[in-house]
Amino acid sequence: YDTKTPPYSTSDKNSFASVSARDRWPVILTGAIDDIHKAVSHESDGAKREEGKQITAGLAKLKYELQHDRQLSPLVDDGSPDIAGYNKELEQRGNPKWFDVPWLFSECYLYRRMATLFSTSQHWKRYDVFSKQKMSTFRSSRPAVLELAARYNDLTKQLQSSATSSALANASEAERTQAEQAVFSEMCEICLWGNATDLSLLTNLTYDDIQKLQGSESRKANEANILVNDFPAAFATLKQAQRSGAKERRVDIVLDNAGFELFVDLLLAGYLLQSGLATHVVLHPKNIPWFVSDVVPKDFSDLLTALVNAKKFYETPSEDDQARGVTPEPLSSKAEADLQALFGNWSTLYAEGQIVLRPNGFWTEGGSFWRLPATAPDLYADLKDSELVIFKGDLNYRKLTADAMWAATTPFAAALGPMGPGSGVRVLALRTCKADVVVGLPEGEDERLKGMEGGGGKDGPRKWAWSGKWAVVSFCDGKA
Ligand code: F6P
Ligand code: MG
Secondary structure, eight states, X not given: OOXXXXXXXXXXXXXXXXXXXXXXXXXXXXXXXXXXXXXXXXXXXXXXXHXXXXXXXXXXXXXXXXXXXXBOOOOOOOSOTHHHHHHHHHHHTTSOBXXXXXXXXXXXXXXXXXXXHHHTOSSOTTOOTTHHHHHHHHXXXXXXXXXXXXXXXXXXXXXXXXXXOTTTTTOOHHHHHHHHHHHHHHHHXXXXXXXXXXXXXXXXXXXXXXXXXXXXXXXXXXXXXXXXXXXXXHHHHHHHHHHTTOSOOEEXXXXXXXXXXXXXXXXHXXXXXXXXXXXXXXXXXXXXXXXXXXXXXXXXXXXXXXXXTHHHHHHSOOHHHHHHTOOOOOOOHHHHHHHHHHHHHHHHHHHTTSEEEOOOGXXXXXXXXXXHHHHOHHHHHHHHTSSEEEEEHHXXXXXXXXXXXXXXXXXXXXXXXXXXXXXOOOXXXXXXXXXXXXXXXXXXXXXXXXXXXXSOOTTSOOGGGGSXXXXXXXXXXXXX
């Protein structure tokens, strides 16, 4: 079920794969080692401490093997069905070494291998070495969180009384739809750039401000960085479903990162539900700590807990604050009320079953989504029931396109393979580019970007696509 187009490999010195394996992964492993080491040193239970030390040693061994270009060793069986698949693939690939192995597979293996150290333990089964980092990053996005919470609450009020909205009271159906599409694009853009966590890119959301916004220089500048923009097609799909009068209209979000990105994903989910563009939103988290910051179910509850206890969350000095002798600014009562309202809104949607979390082991397997229809038939059938499946972030895009070395002008639909035309799944990728693979660009665009400063040069690596500065929003309707 894999593409014949060769995948990016850690052996390719001209790709971000090589930089990742040699420079980035050792740093990530060092961070994980530091985290568990600290947790162990605070642990009073002797047996748990001992086991924690063994896990630390296991992580150090993994780092050693990586840095010394050893073979990827078979995963220890922790009772999960995906282990056999990983080990079979290692064998089929001829027991590759770290610096000459497909990037996508080896990076998935890295996180799966880390997870086995915890899952096979007695006392650390559910420990997430990345959890503290995820929460502290979320905490530091406080200004944007507060601003967006206020705007979301305003939008909620406007949607609840949209019939009487001053700006649209006398508008025609076409004008209303146009205004609605503009808000949809705004919400999706916020959700998209949340993946780059580039807070300067966030813009306004109100109906009344749309005109002003469309003229705004900053928004135009950001939009110019969206190299492919299929938001209109995605909106048309949801609008058509809404007009069909279907009672249940679902949108799925295959989540990426926790913290701020999950926050903006929930803003989008809430907006879709309150605007009537969807009746249900299904969120797909990961089962294990994954690519450092991906959402596991606990991150969802941690986020809601932070909102409901916002004062405590934002005003308690972090370890870092303590080290620097900084006292966090108190939260204003307006900000606290805004976060409470947001919490109330989201928890109602969740309690009423309009927002649902649906984990699946497929998301943390080692292969691309080309394998989804054949190897995860239940998940495949489920996604076909959705009006729109939104795949967030870089890794999901790599998995959709099999992380293969496509020409940049390859149509997105062609790069999706079995998830493309005829799949029956309506795919929308919201991706800020942090890896080499890019498809769907017009002729000459890749060359233009490579020619820009830091872009990689004419025959050099596709460096412009590594930083998250550029984005692609690609849609495929899944029809034959
Ligand atoms: O390309 C760098 C990288 O860290 C990849 O390992 C991974 O595909 C991606 O970025 C993670 O980003 P995201 O959270 O957007 O999937
Ligand atoms: Mg991620």
